[in-house]
Amino acid sequence: xxxxxxxxxxxxxxxxxxxxxxxxxxxxxxxxxxxxxxxxxxxxxxxxxxxxxxxxxxxxxxxxxxxxxxxxxxxxxxxxxxxxxxxxxxxxxxxxxxxxxxxxxxxxxxxxxxxxxxxxxxxxxxxxxxxxxxxxxxxxxxxxxxxxxxxxxxxxxxxxxxxxxxxxxxxxxxxxxxxxxxxxxxxxxxxxxxxxxxxxxxxxxxxxxxxxxxxxxxxxxxxxxxxxxxxxxxxxxxxxxxxxxxxxxxxxxxxxxxxxxxxxxxxxxxxxxxxxxxxxxxxxxxxxxxxxxxxxxxxxxxxxxxxxxxxxxxxxxxxxxxxxxxxxxxxxxxxxxxxxxxxxxxxxxxxxxxxxxxxxxxxxxxxxx
Amino acid sequence: xxxxxxxxxxxxxxxxxxxxxxxxxxxxxxxxxxxxxxxxxxxxxxxxxxxxxxxxxxxxxxxxxxxxxxxxxxxxxxxxxxxxxxxxxxxxxxxxxxxxxxxxxxxxxxxxxxxxxxxxxxxxxxxxxxxxxxxxxxxxxxxxxxxxxxxxxxxxxxxxxxxxxxxxxxxxxxxxxxxxxxxxxxxxxxxxxxxxxxxxxxxxxxxxxxxxxxxxxxxxxxxxxxxxxxxxxxxxxxxxxxxxxxxxxxxxxxxxxxxxxxxxxxxxxxxxxxxxxxxxxxxxxxxxxxxxxxxxxxxxxxxxxxxxxxxxxxxxxxxxxxxxxxxxxxxxxxxxxxxxxxxxxxxxxxxxxxxxxxxxxxxxxxxxx
Numbered sequence: 001x002x003x004x005x006x007x008x009x010x011x012x013x014x015x016x017x018x019x020x021x022x023x024x025x026x027x028x029x030x031x032x033x034x035x036x037x038x039x040x041x042x043x044x045x046x047x048x049x050x051x052x053x054x055x056x057x058x059x060x061x062x063x064x065x066x067x068x069x070x071x072x073x074x075x076x077x078x079x080x081x082x083x084x085x086x087x088x089x090x091x092x093x094x095x096x097x098x099x100x101x102x103x104x105x106x107x108x109x110x111x112x113x114x115x116x117x118x119x120x121x122x123x124x125x126x127x128x129x130x131x132x133x134x135x136x137x138x139x140x141x142x143x144x145x146x147x148x149x150x151x152x153x154x155x156x157x158x159x160x161x162x163x164x165x166x167x168x169x170x171x172x173x174x175x176x177x178x179x180x181x182x183x184x185x186x187x188x189x190x191x192x193x194x195x196x197x198x199x200x201x202x203x204x205x206x207x208x209x210x211x212x213x214x215x216x217x218x219x220x221x222x223x224x225x226x227x228x229x230x231x232x233x234x235x236x237x238x239x240x241x242x243x244x245x246x247x248x249x250x251x252x253x254x255x256x257x258x259x260x261x262x263x264x265x266x267x268x269x270x271x272x273x274x275x276x277x278x279x280x281x282x283x284x285x286x287x288x289x290x291x292x293x294x295x296x297x298x299x300x301x302x303x304x305x306x307x308x309x310x311x312x313x314x315x316x317x318x319x320x321x322x323x324x325x326x327x328x329x330x331x332x333x334x335x336x337x338x339x340x341x342x343x344x345x346x347x348x349x350x351x352x353x354x355x356x357x358x359x360x361x362x363x364x365x366x367x368x369x
Numbered sequence: 370x371x372x373x374x375x376x377x378x379x380x381x382x383x384x385x386x387x388x389x390x391x392x393x394x395x396x397x398x399x400x401x402x403x404x405x406x407x408x409x410x411x412x413x414x415x416x417x418x419x420x421x422x423x424x425x426x427x428x429x430x431x432x433x434x435x436x437x438x439x440x441x442x443x444x445x446x447x448x449x450x451x452x453x454x455x456x457x458x459x460x461x462x463x464x465x466x467x468x469x470x471x472x473x474x475x476x477x478x479x480x481x482x483x484x485x486x487x488x489x490x491x492x493x494x495x496x497x498x499x500x501x502x503x504x505x506x507x508x509x510x511x512x513x514x515x516x517x518x519x520x521x522x523x524x525x526x527x528x529x530x531x532x533x534x535x536x537x538x539x540x541x542x543x544x545x546x547x548x549x550x551x552x553x554x555x556x557x558x559x560x561x562x563x564x565x566x567x568x569x570x571x572x573x574x575x576x577x578x579x580x581x582x583x584x585x586x587x588x589x590x591x592x593x594x595x596x597x598x599x600x601x602x603x604x605x606x607x608x609x610x611x612x613x614x615x616x617x618x619x620x621x622x623x624x625x626x627x628x629x630x631x632x633x634x635x636x637x638x639x640x641x642x643x644x645x646x647x648x649x650x651x652x653x654x655x656x657x658x659x660x661x662x663x664x665x666x667x668x669x670x671x672x673x674x675x676x677x678x679x680x681x682x683x684x685x686x687x688x689x690x691x692x693x694x695x696x697x698x699x700x701x702x703x704x705x706x707x708x709x710x711x712x713x714x715x716x717x718x719x720x721x722x723x724x725x726x727x728x729x730x731x732x733x734x735x736x737x738x
Contacts, residue, residue, distance in 0.1 A: 001469040059500035059614060062450050063627075066611040067618075073630065075609040077457050078449045081431050088446050092461050098468035100370040101638075131428035240444040242435040245428060249436075258432075261442065269470075 001098040003222040005232030008037035009346035014182045014213035014334035016114045022057045023068040025214035026110045029339075030069050033106070033216035038229040041218065043069075045228075047102040049076040050093045052086035052109035054337035065108065080338075083285065084240050085109065086215070087341025087368065091238040093219055103221045104228075109342030110214035113335075131245045140247065143207060143288065147199040150290035152253035154201065157305035161201050164289035165192035166311045168205050168331055171286060174318075174358050175328025180343075182211045182334035192289075206289040211334025215343035233352045236365075237270030239263075254305075259285075259298035259369060266367075267300075275300040275322075280363035281351045282322055283344035286329040292316075296324070299369055318360065326351070326358040344368035370467040372591040374601030377406035378715035383551045383582035383703035385483045391426045392437040394583035395479045398708075399438050402475070402585035407598040410587065412438075414597075416471040418445040419462045421455035421478035422707035434477065449707075452654065453609050454478065455584070456710025456737065460607040462588055472593045478711030479583035482704075500614045509616065512576055512657065516568040519659035521622035523570065526674035530570050533658035534561035535680045537574050537700055540655060543687075543727050544697025549712075551580045551703035561658075575658040580703025584712035602721045605734075606638030623674075628654075628667040628738060635736075636669075644669040644691075649732035650720045651691050652713035655698040661685075665693070668738055687729065695720070695727040713737035 010032030012025055020028075034041055049062075049071055057064050062076035079089040086109030093107045135145070153159045169189055175181040187205060195204035218228075225232040241262030244250045251257075263275070272278050284299065286292035293307035301322045302310040310316060316324040327333050327347040330340060348366035350356040379401025381394055389397075403410055418431075418440055426433050431445035448458040455478030462476045504514070522528045538558055544550035556574060564573035587597075594601040610631030613619045620626075632644070641647050653668065655661035662676035670691045671679040679685060685693040696702050696716040699709060717735035719725040 059505065060451055062609075063611055063614045064500055067614040072611045072613070072626075074611075075457075075460075075631065075634065076450070076611055077461060077609070080447045080449050081445070082429055088444075091444075092446060092465070095465040095468045095470060096461070098470065099464045101464060101467065131433055136428065240431075240446070242432055242441045242443075242445055244441070245432045245436040257441075262444065265444065 002100055003234055004094050004097045004219050005222060005225040005234045006217050006345065006349045007220045007225050007228045007232050008033050008041065008218040009216070009349045010034070010036055011180045011215040011343050011346050012213060013180050014211045014336060017212040018115050020212065022110060022112050023064065025112070025212065026065055026108055027068055029110065029214035029216040030106070030108060033218055037218065038231070039227065041228055043071060045104050046071060046074060046106045046218070048074050048096065048105045050089040050105065050107045051076065051078045052089035052107065052338040052342055053078055054080055054082060054085045054111055081240060083287065083337055084341060085338045087344070088240050090217065090341060090345055091240060094235050094238055097219050097221050103224045105219050106216065107219065107342055108214065108216045109339040111336035111338040112212050113210040113337070114212050135246055141199070143199040143202055145247070146288040146291055147202050148247060149253050149294060150201050150288065153290060153294055156254045157308065159290070159293060159308040161193065162189060163308035163312055164201065164206055164293065165189040167286060167289040167292045168192045170311065170317060171325050171329040171331040174326050175332025178328045178333060178357050181328040181332050182209055183328070183332045201290070202288055208287045208330040208335040211336050213334055213336035213339045213343065215339045215346050217342055217345050217349065231353050233349045237266040237268070237272070239265035239269070255294060256298050259295060263299050263369065276302065279322055279365050279367050281326065281348065281360040281366040282324045283327060283329070283347050283368040284324055285369055286325060286331045287335055289331065292324065292329070295369060299367070318358065323360045326356060326360060341368065371469055372603055373463050373466045373588050374591060374594040374603045375586050375714065375718045376589045376594050376597045376601050377402050377410065377587040378585070378718045379405055380549045380584040380712050380715050381582060382549050383580045383705060386581040387484050389581065391479060391481050392433065394481070394581065395434050395477055396437055398479065398583035398585040399475070399477060402587055406587065407600070408596065410597055412440060414473050415440060415443060415475045415587070417443050417465065417474045419458040419474065419476045420445065420447045420707070421458035421476065421711055422447055423449055423451060423454045423480055424706070450609060452656065452706055453710060454707045456713070457609050459586065459710060459714055460609060463604050463607055466588050466590050473587065473589045475585065475587055476711055477583065477585045478708040480705035480707040481581050482579040482706070483581050504615055510568070512568040512571055514616070515657040515660055516571050517616060518622050518663060519570050519657065522659060522663055525623045526677065528659070528662060528677040530562065531558060532662065532677035532680055533570065533575055534558045536655060536658040536661045537561045539680065539686055540694050540698040540700040543695050544701025546727050547697045547702060548726065550697040550701050551578055552697070552701045570659070571657055577656045577699040577704040580705050582703055582705035582708045582712065584708045584715050586711055586714050586718065600722050602718045605640070606635040608634035608638070624663060625667050628664060632668050632738065645671065648691055648734050648736050650695065650717065650729040650735040651693045652696060652698070652716050652737040653693055654738055655694055655700045656704055658700065661693065661698070664738060668736070687727065692729045695725060695729060710737065
């Protein structure tokens with residue numbers, strides 16, 4: 001298969017964007033992405049489009065986006081894969097370019113999480129993220145779901161609420177310096193511990209916000225990438241993963257088998273054998289603070305059960321073993337679901353070009369999960 | 370890019386399947402698909418999965434399907450692309466195999482159109498299929514939308530309600546012989562003309578039914594295809610297309626520019642220059658009778674404006690220039706949206722292997738749209 005690179009990236013300011021519709025967000029991210037291409041790119045250079053979107057757009061997903069961006073002469077695909085929607089849109093686009101059929105393609109991710117009716121969001125979100133038959137009727141919301149994983153991790157490994165709070169403190173520290181972040185203020189461990197309880201062990205400040213946002217990246221085949229930039233960032237591997245759907249059937253609650261499976265395949269594709277040593281910077285899924293801790297382990301940044309120690313020792317901070325979420329992560333930057341994976345990819349692109357807002361010095365290999 | 374073939378296909382009986390949930394339908398189609406592979410295939414041979422689904426499953430789309438099929442060790446993607454969801458899932462899977470990364474992949478398409486709450490279906494469907502801002506609030510349902518195209522075609526080319534009725538009669542004739550069809554009874558032109566008006570010019574029998582269903586196909590790279598079957602059917606080209614989203618902005622109402630764009634790209638990829646002469650059999654989008662007539666033209670089976678004559682002359686019947694919808698089409702077989710494109714692909718696979726229920730003798734090249 002051909003090598004494929006990211007050659008441009010754009011992101012809008014994440015937040016409660018009551019003044020922007022889905023189309024506005026997508027367009028702004030797209031235009032910023034076009035402008036970011038060093039040697040210039042024209043809309044007519046783009047041969048196909050992918051959209052990462054979990055819920056809904058303002059109407060027919062692909063048609064609406066294609067129409068609003070003025071890109072009607074290319075095929076469009078919407079990928080929906082829960083919180084991996086944006087990342088999996090990139091994976092599909094990557095494989096399509098690798099096939100040799102397309103040379104230059106666009107991936108946009110966007111989600112409107114605010115100002116949608118409660119019946120479309122609140123319970124609807126939970127309904128979509130689990131199995132209607134069991135988890136949904138018994139009330140397993142996003143927070144309740146991840147809280148059960150967190151409690152199991154505490155039980156098995158002695159992970160503490162203070163260690164979880166450190167994740168929030170770290171990500172807010174970086175988010176405060178990140179122009180696109182939803183929350184741009186620092187918080188303390190005490191702030192987290194004193195914030196109202198949502199679902200034990202998660203207090204309010206353990207939870208990522210509900211955020212509107214959009215991001216876009218352009219991928220190009222190696223053969224043409226340098227027509228557009230002298231510093232393309234190559235994609236070495238990509239995958240997605242699955243686990244049992246209902247909690248009562250999950251065999252292991254103290255890890256995310258889906259992440260482990262996806263990482264194993266992506267690392268194999270990329271030839272990564274020792275992720276903790278080979279990966280210089282990461283954007284990873286901190287929808288709740290404990291999720292980040294468990295994901296350190298699932299991605300092989302530390303041994304199983306040592307995620308709490310990993311954050312406590314500062315290994316995921318700038319200067320640590322693998323700096324994580326220097327963008328503020330989902331916790332401070334926000335988690336507009338379909339946009340999240342695309343925004344993570346954009347941030348890793350900037351990190352590996354030395355252009356990030358909070359830069360991991362000399363980073364040459366990055367990942368997002 | 371590598372050549373990619375279909376090596377197996379399965380389909381369930383379409384209909385109002387009040388006794389089956391989403392998972393049941395998907396599993397049945399998958400098992401039939403596995404069984405259809407001549408030399409046998411094991412679940413462990415499958416390296417990745419795609420799901421075509423427009424609305425929703427019983428919960429988290431990819432997770433639920435992966436879990437229920439026992440295929441948790443592979444990555445899964447859901448593709449949503451309105452009525453092209455199933456076909457575009459195949460396109461993404463095709464490109465992924467063409468890339469050289471996967472050798473054998475599964476595509477499942479399924480949709481539950483019945484026994485879902487009205488708020489999830491009725492208006493929700495319309496809301497999803499257009500732009501919220503304009504078409505949706507003024508009441509453009511599926512039937513009203515296509516009716517406007519039909520009326521324009523009547524105005525410009527003199528297409529008649531009788532010609533439209535002939536499409537329904539033809540597709541019911543073939544559907545009556547098709548074991549998987551929702552409606553297995555023949556109808557007459559009089560039946561169509563006398564059925565209650567839905568949205569002029571469409572009477573009830575001009576409209577496809579709301580049908581539950583599922584279908585599955587397995588794709589394999591040329592290098593491995595003959596390990597599984599001596600009669601693989603190769604995919605020569607694939608694309609999708611877009612047009613303006615809102616009706617007030619459409620430049621041409623007497624054709625579907627999205628179909629024309631998709632066909633142009635797919636024909637180019639496949640090296641098809643004269644579709645009417647080179648294509649032996651087709652499954653195409655007869656969600657309403659006039660849609661089939663307009664699609665004859667958009668796919669180049671006849672000249673523009675001559676779609677009415679094409680059906681009248683029997684050119685889309687068995688023995689005609691391009692036999693269309695020998696499965697009964699959406700009109701008689703049914704239109705479970707995410708399943709439709711996958712079921713069309715399955716039918717063309719059977720046609721090109723000489724195994725179809727209503728066989729186009731000697732068919733060597735087929736298409737679905």
